[in-house]
Every structure is written in structure tokens, then in C-alpha cells.
Amino acid sequence: MAMLELRGVTKKFGGLDALKDVNLDVEKGELLGLIGPNGSGKSTLFSVITGYYHPNGGSIVYNGENIVGLKPFQICRKGIARTFQIVKPLPSMSVLDNVLIASFMRAGSTTASRKKAYEVLEYVGLLGKKDAMPTGLTISDRKRLEIARALALNPQLLLLDEVLAGLNPSETDHAIELIRSIHRSGTTIIMVEHVMRVIMAVSQKIMVLDHGEKIAEGEPANVAQDARVVKAYLGSERVDARSN
Amino acid sequence: MTGGLYGLIALGMTLIFGVMHVINFAHGDFMMIAMYVSFFMFRYLGVDPLLGIFAPIAVMAAVAFVVERYLLRLSRGRGQLILGGKDLTGLLILVGVSMMLENGAQAAFSANYLTLTVSYSNATIRTGGVTVSVPYLVAFVCAIVIMVMLYLFLGRTDLGRAIRATATNRDAASLMGINVDRINLVVWIIGLMLVGTAGALMSLVFYIYPTVGINFTIKAFIVTVLGGIGSPIGAVVGAMILGLAESFTAYYWITGYTNAVGLVIFIVILVVRPRGIFGRSTV
Amino acid sequence: MEQASSARFGFLKSNRFRILSVVAVVLAVAPSFGIGVYGEYVLTEALVFVIVTAAWSTISGYTGQVVLGPTIFFGLGGYASAYLAARMGLSPWLGLIVGPICGLIFGLIIGLPFFRLHGPYFALATLALTEVMGLVATNEQQYTGGSVGLQIPFQPPLNILGLSIDLNSNLTQYYIILPMALACTYVMYRIAMSKAGYYFTAIRDDEDTAMSLGVNVLKYKEIAFAVCGFFTALAGAFYANFLFYVSPDAFFGIQLALIILVMGVLGGADTILGAWISGFLLTLVQEGLRVGFGAAAAYPVLIVGAMLVLLLLFLPKGIIRLFTKKRV
Numbered sequence: 001m002a003m004l005e006l007r008g009v010t011k012k013f014g015g016l017d018a019l020k021d022v023n024l025d026v027e028k029g030e031l032l033g034l035i036g037p038n039g040s041g042k043s044t045l046f047s048v049i050t051g052y053y054h055p056n057g058g059s060i061v062y063n064g065e066n067i068v069g070l071k072p073f074q075i076c077r078k079g080i081a082r083t084f085q086i087v088k089p090l091p092s093m094s095v096l097d098n099v100l101i102a103s104f105m106r107a108g109s110t111t112a113s114r115k116k117a118y119e120v121l122e123y124v125g126l127l128g129k130k131d132a133m134p135t136g137l138t139i140s141d142r143k144r145l146e147i148a149r150a151l152a153l154n155p156q157l158l159l160l161d162e163v164l165a166g167l168n169p170s171e172t173d174h175a176i177e178l179i180r181s182i183h184r185s186g187t188t189i190i191m192v193e194h195v196m197r198v199i200m201a202v203s204q205k206i207m208v209l210d211h212g213e214k215i216a217e218g219e220p221a222n223v224a225q226d227a228r229v230v231k232a233y234l235g236s237e238r239v240d241a242r243s244n
Numbered sequence: 245m246t247g248g249l250y251g252l253i254a255l256g257m258t259l260i261f262g263v264m265h266v267i268n269f270a271h272g273d274f275m276m277i278a279m280y281v282s283f284f285m286f287r288y289l290g291v292d293p294l295l296g297i298f299a300p301i302a303v304m305a306a307v308a309f310v311v312e313r314y315l316l317r318l319s320r321g322r323g324q325l326i327l328g329g330k331d332l333t334g335l336l337i338l339v340g341v342s343m344m345l346e347n348g349a350q351a352a353f354s355a356n357y358l359t360l361t362v363s364y365s366n367a368t369i370r371t372g373g374v375t376v377s378v379p380y381l382v383a384f385v386c387a388i389v390i391m392v393m394l395y396l397f398l399g400r401t402d403l404g405r406a407i408r409a410t411a412t413n414r415d416a417a418s419l420m421g422i423n424v425d426r427i428n429l430v431v432w433i434i435g436l437m438l439v440g441t442a443g444a445l446m447s448l449v450f451y452i453y454p455t456v457g458i459n460f461t462i463k464a465f466i467v468t469v470l471g472g473i474g475s476p477i478g479a480v481v482g483a484m485i486l487g488l489a490e491s492f493t494a495y496y497w498i499t500g501y502t503n504a505v506g507l508v509i510f511i512v513i514l515v516v517r518p519r520g521i522f523g524r525s526t527v
Numbered sequence: 528m529e530q531a532s533s534a535r536f537g538f539l540k541s542n543r544f545r546i547l548s549v550v551a552v553v554l555a556v557a558p559s560f561g562i563g564v565y566g567e568y569v570l571t572e573a574l575v576f577v578i579v580t581a582a583w584s585t586i587s588g589y590t591g592q593v594v595l596g597p598t599i600f601f602g603l604g605g606y607a608s609a610y611l612a613a614r615m616g617l618s619p620w621l622g623l624i625v626g627p628i629c630g631l632i633f634g635l636i637i638g639l640p641f642f643r644l645h646g647p648y649f650a651l652a653t654l655a656l657t658e659v660m661g662l663v664a665t666n667e668q669q670y671t672g673g674s675v676g677l678q679i680p681f682q683p684p685l686n687i688l689g690l691s692i693d694l695n696s697n698l699t700q701y702y703i704i705l706p707m708a709l710a711c712t713y714v715m716y717r718i719a720m721s722k723a724g725y726y727f728t729a730i731r732d733d734e735d736t737a738m739s740l741g742v743n744v745l746k747y748k749e750i751a752f753a754v755c756g757f758f759t760a761l762a763g764a765f766y767a768n769f770l771f772y773v774s775p776d777a778f779f780g781i782q783l784a785l786i787i788l789v790m791g792v793l794g795g796a797d798t799i800l801g802a803w804i805s806g807f808l809l810t811l812v813q814e815g816l817r818v819g820f821g822a823a824a825a826y827p828v829l830i831v832g833a834m835l836v837l838l839l840l841f842l843p844k845g846i847i848r849l850f851t852k853k854r855v
Contacts, residue, residue: 050739072738082739090732092797101729104722105741113722153741267647332593335647336792337839339595339785343832350825454825458781462658465651500666507655507662514648515640 001064003028003188004049004157009058011041011048011212018044020212022058026157026190031183033203033220034192037232041212042192043085046159050082051075062157076105081155083146085162085192089134095145096121096130102152117152124148124178140171147178158182160191164198176202200224208232249380249442251483252387253460254467255394256438258479261468262411263431266334270342271464272457274436276349278304278443279452283360286447297444304440308433311341342458349454358452383445390441391480407431459503466510472521481521543800543855547709550803554705558698567697569814571769574701574708575762577806580790581712581799582758588796589719590751591731592642595650596657597787599637600630600756602778604763606664609677609773614670619679620694622764630760634753642748654784661779676774679767700769707765711758716799718754720854727751728797782828786813789835795845798855804846 002025011019019041026032034042047053049060051072060068067075090098099117107113121127124144134142143163150158160179164172176198183189193199199206200220208216208223210232216223223229253275260268268274278300285299398404410417410427418424450456467486471478486506493505554574558567579601587593607629608622641652664671671677685692693699718724726747729737734744767773777783786809794805809831816827842848847855 052735052738071743072735073741073743076739076741084736084739088733088736090729090736092732093728097725097728101725101737101742102740104725108722110721149740267651332647332650333839335650336593336788337836339788340832340835340839343785343828343835345832347825347827347829347832351829355825462655465655469648501662504659504662507659510655511652511659514644514652518644518648 002026003030003063005059005061006049007059007061009045009048009060010056011044011053012056017212019048019055022209022212022214024207024214024217026188028156028188029186030188031202031204032190033199033206034190034209035194035196035199035206036209039211040209040232042209043161044212045209046082046161046190046192049075049159050080076153079154079156080159081150081153081157082159083143083150083161083163085165087139087142087146089137089142089145089149091134094131094133095126095137098134098145099148099152102149106152106154120148120152123151125174139166140168140175143167143175144178147182151182155187157188157190160189162192162194164193164195172198249383249387249446249483250460250463250467250486251480252383252390252442252445253439254464254471254479254483255391256435256442257464258468258471258473258475259394259407259431259438260435261473262475263407264334264428266338267465268435269335269338269461270345270457271435271439272459272461273342273345273349274304274307274457275439275443275446275460276452276454276457277307277345278440279447279450279456280349280353281440282444282447283358283452286360297441300440300444301437304436304443305433308436309429312429312432342461346454346457353454355454360447360452380449383449386441386445390438394438403430462503463506466506469510469518470513470521472519478521547800547803551705551709558701564697567701569810571697571701571704572814573807573810574704575766575769576787576790576810577708577802578711578762579759579787580794580802580806581715582755582762583787583791584794584796584799584802585715585719585727585758586751586755587791588798589724589731590727590748592748592751593646593650593796594653594755595788596653596655596781596784597755597759598657598779598781598784599653599660600634600759601763601766601783601787602657602660602664602773602775603629603633603756604760604765605767605773605778606671606677607760608764608767609672609679610670612679612682613672613677618682619764619768620682622767623761626764627757627761630756630758630763631753632756633760634756635749638749638752642745642752654781657779657784658781661775664775664779671775672773674775676772676777679771679773681771694768695771700765704765704769707761711761712799712802715754715758719799723747723750724854731797785835786828786831789831789838792835792838792843793845795847795855798845798847800855801845801847808846 004024004026006022006024009019009022009024010017022041022045034045036042044053048055049067051067051070051074055068058068059066062078062080065078067078067080070078089095090101093101096114096117099120100113103113103116103120104110107116118127118130121130124147126141126144126148129137129141134145137145143166147160147163150160163179164175167175172195179189179191179202191199191203203220206216206218206220206223207214208226208229210228215228215232216226218226253271257268257271260266260271281300281303282297396404398408406417406422407427407430409420410422410424410431414424417427463486467479467482469482470485471480471482486509489505489509490502494502554570557570562570579597582600583594583597604622604626607626608619611617611621611625612619637656641649644652664676665674667673682694685694719727726737726742729740729742730744730747738744763778767778770777790802790805790809792805793809794801794803813827813831816830820826838845
């Protein structure tokens with residue numbers, strides 16, 4: 001049985017179908033890339049999985065348990081963590097405190113949580129800036145903070161929503177290294193990305209969404225050639241989305 | 245009958261809230277100032293409040309200008325810093341203003357209850373078995389007239405449309421070339437002028453004293469929320485409903501709870517249907 | 528570890544503790560310096576409001592759910608004490624137990640519908656509620672003594688360990704409220720520094736993000752509100768004993784509610800210990816103005832109102848932020 005199974009997940013907003021009958025299996029330890037043109041429902045999918053939206057139909061089973069209807073914090077406890085496309089650090093708290101809040105969930109006491117927060121910060125490379133306030137951080141650091149917070153929750157499944165957006169090439173490389181490292185340590189990852197070369201290179205499996213529907217799934221090389229995928233992105237039959 | 249007056253007061257508040265997203269806690273206190281102005285005009289210049297209605301309105305406009313310029317504008321830039329963030333900022337500042345106005349008035353004019361009696365203050369008209377007091381009737385009629393005028397203004401004039409645009413979507417409005425700051429100022433002034441009119445009318449039928457405002461501010465809240473924030477029609481309808489509910493309570497239950505009825509309605513509506521009857525935006 | 532304000536030992540070594548100890552000692556010996564009965568009265572009142580302000584900050588400043596009507600709990604506690612004494616013939620000091628429990632439960636119950644509301648609506652709802660409670664207190668003559676309120680009779684002395692303690696004297700009451708205020712604020716401080724306190728702040732900053740970090744938002748809002756209710760009611764219960772009466776205006780009134788608001792903002796809404804500054808400062812200012820201008824004068828509140836406006840414009844985070852930027 002797969003770690004995460006989505007069957008027939010549908011989400012409507014008023015008259016708009018954000019997600020239509022989406023089926024997905026994510027195996028434990030996988031690194032799945034989720035791609036699709038803008039507005040195809042990727043972030044919505046994340047929001048539905050993490051409990052921010054209620055699906056209109058379909059089931060979401062995680063580790064054999066139906067998680068539809070649970071509140072976001074409950075889903076956190078179950079082991080799914082998420083980062084947001086537009087980073088949302090808690091503005092009035094320092095970097096350390098931001099991560100601390102997340103660590104409380106697993107660690108319990110203030111001392112243990114603090115220790116864990118230190119560890120996580122060191123892992124992502126933000127320990128030196130632990131007392132900085134989020135407004136004073138670069139975008140790259142804020143993204144790392146976002147990841148750090150998610151990691152502090154000890155997730156089995158990590159949903160990364162466009163963590164590479166806005167990063168320059170060298171920052172992107174660092175971020176990829178971090179993501180790979182997280183993956184190696186056993187965390188299952190679903191990544192939404194627009195930077196094609198990255199996601200094709202990093203993912204084991206790719207799923208493509210367009211207008212809320214899954215239009216392709218499989219190994220990166222195959223998906224890149226898929227005519228429907230090409231059409232969705234470029235509106236033509238020529239493709240240049242192979243990894244470089 | 246009281247509904248008409250409530251409506252007038254609430255109109256100002258719903259307009260201000262709809263456009264500026266500020267809940268005017270000092271609304272009733274501004275009305276109190278208008279009442280005092282009317283009173284002094286009458287007492288010292290012998291001018292009937294209705295005829296001399298320009299005075300309180302003018303004073304209100306001036307006061308409005310000062311308040312907006314110096315207080316609200318300053319606070320707008322600091323949304324995050326101030327307690328409660330952007331939503332509460334204006335409210336809290338106006339709380340302070342309210343305290344100052346009420347107590348300033350008390351210090352200046354003493355806490356005595358004043359009345360303004362005109363020749364027709366106690367006149368009544370009888371129609372079909374119902375006795376209606378003339379001043380109330382006059383106030384009611386004026387309120388309706390003003391509401392209609394306001395409706396036309398918002399619907400037909402350019403300025404009115406600009407105001408409605410800003411109320412619906414501030415950012416879009418500014419992108420379309422509307423000077424949002426100026427609209428804020430205009431709306432605020434109009435709101436207070438409405439309240440000034442209400443004050444002048446009120447001075448005919450109510451006691452005038454420093455803390456008369458707070459009760460009306462609360463009534464205005466209730467009506468605004470009930471009728472729907474940002475909706476003038478809602479304000480009118482809500483006012484009627486409140487007026488009726490209060491009359492019923494006084495008549496069939498205990499008079500002391502007349503005020504409570506409105507408050508309970510307020511809480512219930514907020515919890516159950518925050519949009520109110522005609523409201524558009526979400527709370 | 529770094530300058531810890533969370534570990535027990537860290538606190539004992541910190542500046543806060545030192546300052547507070549000095550304050551505590553000064554207050555403890557103050558009566559022997561000839562401040563007189565009036566001085567004790569004023570200090571007692573200040574201490575009551577230190578507790579109320581700290582409680583208010585817990586829900587309003589820390590958790591971001593600004594409460595405009597903290598008097599709902601204050602009155603509840605006060606009337607609990609008074610009712611015990613005037614209608615049931617028991618000692619009103621039992622109110623110090625009954626009151627807070629009522630406050631806590633009331634807070635939990637009211638929170639459920641109220642926390643569906645956000646920002647100004649929540650604030651106004653609490654204000655509306657305090658008005659309603661005031662009206663109920665005014666009208667239910669039989670239970671609450673109507674607009675005149677209830678009188679608490681003088682209590683017989685307490686005999687322990689061979690000592691006879693006069694519970695009615697200003698001095699005794701002062702020595703009751705002083706340790707109470709210290710204990711209460713300490714407890715609230717510890718809560719603020721604990722996991723709960725951090726969760727409160729997360730809720731204030733961004734509820735949705737907090738939820739994605741494992742925070743059960745409703746539960747913690749309820750906890751904050753219950754804490755506020757507990758301590759505010761406790762202060763109210765004491766205050767009733769202190770004044771020997773309760774009345775709707777004095778305990779549920781909007782004017783009092785707003786003064787508490789100003790105290791909260793003055794001391795720093797997002798601090799617990801700031802309450803010590805503003806509780807005293809504002810009480811002394813008001814008393815001073817009352818003495819200067821006469822009891823019925825409007826100046827005290829006028830100036831308080833002006834203070835609020837000026838604070839919000841220029842010092843929105845309170846006086847304490849002139850001294851420290853840290854969590855306190």
C-alpha cells in the first residue's frame with residue numbers, strides 16, 4: 001500500500017473546478033515532482049491534502065488512514081508538513097522562535113524544543129542567524145526558514161511548494177542539495193516547481209496537472225516527451241523540457 | 245420612529261466602515277458635539293436647530309478634517325505595529341478620541357442634562373389612533389430624505405461612483421487613478437456631516453449631555469452589522485428592525501432591557517451571519 | 528544556553544527578577560513609611576489592576592484577540608463575592624475561589640461562539656457582552672441588587688494561630704493583594720514563556736500558518752481566554768471585598784473596560800510584566816487627577832483618553848518597549 005493515496009479528489013470553488021478526479025499514489029521514500037502550468041491546481045492540491053480545504057469528493061488515505069476532514073494541525077501531527085509558495089514567517093518572532101514553535105509539537109518541553117530548533121537550524125544552515133527577525137532576511141534565507149520550520153515537525157511526508165522560486169542559480173543549487181539531503185534521510189517529498197531543469201533532474205517520478213486534472217505521470221524523461229504535457233505548457237508540439 | 249434616527253446615524257457609520265474599514269467608535273460622540281452646537285446656536289443666537297442645521301454640519305466637517313488628517317492618516321501607515329493590526333487600529337484610536345470628547349465635553353459644559361425646547365417640541369399629530377410627536381416625525385422625514393439623497397449621490401455622481409469603487413476594492417480603485425486618500429477624507433467628512441445632521445435633529449427630541457453619544461454609537465454598530473456593512477439600504481432596514489425590536493421589548497417585557505435587545509441581536513448576528521442582511525464582503 | 532528567560536534558573540538570575548524583587552520589597556515595606564490609609568488604598572487598587580492588565584495582555588496582546596470588555600470577568604468575580612456575602616450570608620472572601628472558577632468556565636463557554644469572530648468584531652462583541660451583563664445586573668434586582676448594587680457587610684476577624692486578623696482594614700487587604708498580585712503575574716508570565724505562550728503569539732501573527740505548524744488554534748485561544756477570565760475574575764472578587772460593594776457601573780461599565788484597555792496598551796499589550804508599570808502609573812495618575820480636580824471631574828478620563836491616542840500614534844507597543852525588545 002502506498003503511503004499516500006488520493007482517489008477521485010475533486011475540489012470546486014464556486015463554478016470553478018480546481019481539481020478534477022485526481023488520483024495519485026506516493027510510495028514511502030519517493031521524491032515526486034508535481035508540475036503543471038499556472039493555475040493548474042498544484043497549490044490547491046497541497047491545501048486539500050493538508051486540510052486547509054475540504055475536497056468536494058474523493059478520498060485521501062495516508063498510512064492507511066482517511067485524513068479528509070481533519071484540521072491542518074491534526075494533519076501535521078500525523079506527519080505531513082508543508083511549505084508555502086509565498087513564505088510566511090511569523091513576523092514578530094525571531095528565526096529561532098519561528099522554528100521553536102514548530103518543534104514544540106514533537107518535543108514537548110521548552111528545553112527539548114529549543115534543542116531541536118537549534119539542530120534543525122544547523123541542518124539548514126541558519127544557525128548563525130537564529131536571532132534575526134524575518135524581515136531582515138534575504139529571500140533565500142526565508143525559504144530556508146520555511147523549510148526549517150517544516151522539518152522541525154519531523155514530517156514523514158514533506159510538501160514543498162515552489163521553494164526555488166526567486167532564487168538565483170547558486171542559491172538554487174544549495175537548496176537542491178538541502179532537498180536531496182532531506183530525501184536521503186528518509187523523508188518522502190512532493191515538490192511543486194516551475195524550474196524545469198531542476199525538477200526533471202531531481203525527481204524520481206513526475207506528475208503533471210493541467211486545469212485540475214492529471215494528464216501525465218511517470219518518469220521524468222517519458223513525461224517530458226508526452227504530447228499532452230508539451231501542449232499544456234507550450235501550446236505546440238515542440239518540446240525542450242529535457243533535463244540539461 | 246426612532247428607527248429613522250438610528251438609520252441616519254448608522255448611514256454615516258456604514259459608509260465610513262465600508263470605505264475606510266474603520267469602525268468609528270467615536271461616532272456618537274461626534275453627534276454629541278453637533279447637539280451641543282445646535283444647543284448653543286439656539287440658546288445664544290436664537291436659531292432654530294432645523295434652520296440653523298448648517299452650523300453643526302459645518303462644524304462637523306471641520307472637525308472631521310482635523311481628525312482625519314492628523315489622527316487617522318498617521319495611524320494608517322502603521323498597521324502592523326499597532327495592537328490588533330490594521331483592522332483594529334482606527335477603532336482603538338477612536339476609542340481614545342471618544343474618551344476625550346466625552347470627558348472634554350463634560351469638563352467644558354458640565355454633566356448637566358440640557359434640553360432644547362422649540363415651539364413645536366411638544367406638538368403631536370394624531371393619525372388614525374396613533375400619536376406621533378412632531379419633532380420625531382420631522383427627524384424621521386429628514387432622515388428618509390437624506391437617505392434618498394445619499395443613495396442618488398452614490399449611484400449617480402462621479403464622486404459617488406468613486407466612493408463605491410474604493411469601498412469594493414481599494415487597490416483596484418487606486419490603480420484606476422482614484423486618489424484613495426482623498427476619498428477617505430471625503431467619506432469621513434460626509435459620514436460626520438450625516439452625524440452632524442442627526443445631532444441637530446436629535447437635539448430637538450433628546451436630552452443633551454456629554455455621554456449621550458456612546459449609546460448611539462452602539463446602536464449604530466448594531467444597525468450597521470445587522471443591515472450589512474457598507475450597505476446604506478441595510479442601514480435603513482436594520483435601523484427599522486432595531487427600532488421595532490426595542491419598542492416591543494419595552495412594551496411587552498421589561499423596559500430596562502430595551503438596550504439589551506439590540507446588544508443581543510448584535511452578538512447573535514455577528515456569530516450567526518456576520519455579513520448582515522445586505523452585506524457583501526466577508527467578515 | 529543564551530540569556531534564558533524560560534528556564535527556571537535563568538529567570539532567577541535575570542534582570543526582570545531583580546527589578547521585580549526590588550519592587551516587591553519596596554511595596555512590602557511601603558506602609559511603614561507613613562503612606563497612611565489612603566496610600567494603602569491607592570496601592571491596593573493599583574495592584575488589583577496590575578492583575579487585570581496582565582490578564583488582559585494574555586489574550587489581547589499575546590494572542591492577538593483584543594478584548595474590549597474584560598469587565599465581563601471582572602464583574603463576574605465581583606458579583607460572585609458580593610452575592611456570597613449579601614445573598615447567602617457567607618464570607619465574601621470565598622469569592623476568591625468561586626469567582627475565578629466562574630471566570631474560567633465563563634471564558635471557555637463564551638469563547639466558543641466568540642472566537643468565530645475576528646479582530647474588531649470579537650472586540651466589539653465582548654464590549655456588547657459587558658453591556659448586556661451590566662444591564663442584567665441592573666435589572667435583576669432580586670439577585671443583584673439592581674443599579675444600586677450589593678453591599679458587603681464588614682467581616683468578622685479571622686482567628687488563626689492565636690492571632691486575630693482584621694479582614695476589613697486597608698492594611699490587611701493590602702497584604703493580601705500584594706502577594707496575590709506577585710503570584711498571579713508570575714504564573715501568567717510562566718504561561719507566556721511556555722509552549723502555550725509561544726503558540727499564543729503564533730496565533731496572533733498568522734492563524735493559518737500557526738495551524739500548519741501544529742497549533743490547535745481554537746484550543747489555545749480558549750486557553751488564553753480562560754486564563755484571562757480566571758485572573759480577571761479573581762481580581763474582581765478581591766475588588767468587591769475591597770470596596771465593600773458591587774454595582775453594575777463600577778464592575779461592568781464601559782468606562783472601566785476602556786481604562787483597562789489603556790492600561791494594557793500603556794504597559795505593552797504583548798507583555799505580562801509591563802502590567803506592573805501601567806497598573807501603577809495609570810492608577811496613580813487617575814488618583815492624582817481626582818485629588819487635583821475633584822472626584823466627579825472629567826479630567827482623569829479625558830487625560831486617559833488622550834494618553835491612549837498618543838500612545839497608539841507614537842508608542843504603540845507600550846512604555847516597556849523603551850527598555851527591552853524581548854519577550855516579557
